[in-house]
Amino acid sequence: MFATTFGARKLHGIRNSWHSGFWVLKSLVYAVSMITPFIIPNIIIQLYGEIARMGAGVFLLLQLISMQYFISWCNSRWMPDSGSNQFGLFGLFLSTVSFVASFAGLAVLCVLYVPSSSCAFNIFTVAWTAILVMTMMAVSLHSKVNEGLLSSGIMSLYVVFLCWSALHSEPKTGKCHTEMKFAKDGGDWATVVSFIIAIFAIVMATFSTGIDTRSFQLRNDDLQSEEDVPYSYEIFHIVFAVGAMYFAMLFINWELNQPTRKWSIDVGWGSTWVKIINEWFAASIYIWRLVSPVAWRKQSANNEELVPPTITV
Numbered sequence: 001m002f003a004t005t006f007g008a009r010k011l012h013g014i015r016n017s018w019h020s021g022f023w024v025l026k027s028l029v030y031a032v033s034m035i036t037p038f039i040i041p042n043i044i045i046q047l048y049g050e051i052a053r054m055g056a057g058v059f060l061l062l063q064l065i066s067m068q069y070f071i072s073w074c075n076s077r078w079m080p081d082s083g084s085n086q087f088g089l090f091g092l093f094l095s096t097v098s099f100v101a102s103f104a105g106l107a108v109l110c111v112l113y114v115p116s117s118s119c120a121f122n123i124f125t126v127a128w129t130a131i132l133v134m135t136m137m138a139v140s141l142h143s144k145v146n147e148g149l150l151s152s153g154i155m156s157l158y159v160v161f162l163c164w165s166a167l168h169s170e171p172k173t174g175k176c177h178t179e180m181k182f183a184k185d186g187g188d189w190a191t192v193v194s195f196i197i198a199i200f201a202i203v204m205a206t207f208s209t210g211i212d213t214r215s216f217q218l219r220n221d222d223l224q225s226e227e228d229v230p231y232s233y234e235i236f237h238i239v240f241a242v243g244a245m246y247f248a249m250l251f252i253n254w255e256l257n258q259p260t261r262k263w264s265i266d267v268g269w270g271s272t273w274v275k276i277i278n279e280w281f282a283a284s285i286y287i288w289r290l291v292s293p294v295a296w297r298k299q300s301a302n303n304e305e306l307v308p309p310t311i312t313v
Contacts, residue, residue: 002241005233012227019233049256055245056254060278062239064285067158071286075151091150098153099137105160106130113167119176122167125276129163132156132283139287144294155286159279166275169267249274 001019008015037045078091106126113122133156139145140152170176254270 002234002237005237008229008233010227011229015233016229046256049248049252052245052248053254053256055242056249059239059242059246060274062242064278064282067155067282068285068289071151071154074154075148079148079150091148095149095153098157099149102133102153102156102160105157105164106133109160109164109167113170113176115176122170122176125163125167129159129279132159132280136283136286139290145290147290152286155283159283162275162279162282166272166279169271169275171268 005015005019008019010016074094075091078094106129109126109129113119114126117123136152136155136159137149140147140149250271253268254274255268
């Protein structure tokens, strides 16, 4: 689909019709694509697994870019400019809710995943997440940055969610997990329901990232006619391709050579470390996005001071 819709720009073109129609032919291609893996050599499946690892990493990176764009959009929409006299009441409300939910989430993580002082890995993960949350809040409130609390609040929620997801992916082999009562009574049903919810959440994230092509544009082109396509089809399909690779990694827990337990999705140390690194990377990108304009302005000011004055006669 990426190759056949590449360069589609007009709604009345044949590639637009192929993108949004021809469902009978697409169904046949889909059926063939499901049968093919059972008859091709295993070495090809293994090769795809290695490629899927890289594609899943690309998908996580695209999600981070889309998340940064979403945070900037929320901040510009609900927070007033620094030079205006407006007071963003709704933005302040969202900021308060975000930080309260973030610190409440950290407290819940301590209760669920740090039942004893011997859980050193979980203690470090939760503590480092709390440090990241406070660092993002402090940097966003710095006088030279002046970003406000909304963007750092939303980013804190995202970082705490990644921390929970990482701890939830830990193998349930030790005593560092506090099982909830409903999970003990109906473990199978709880596993199935959480399995379906996880799939639905990833599908929605993939779809929203695929249609949010403005996050990945290197330049903004405001001139768009009514005959132009609403979003970039090739980016949409490539995001779904790497999203499918991310799904593949979740189903096998990022392990190509080890079996996966029944109804066990995204559980294993590989999944845990992928999410922890993703969390640290997300916080680092956000802090760099806040600090980099200040550093560039300071560098530009230093360069201007070094330029010798011109003498006119």
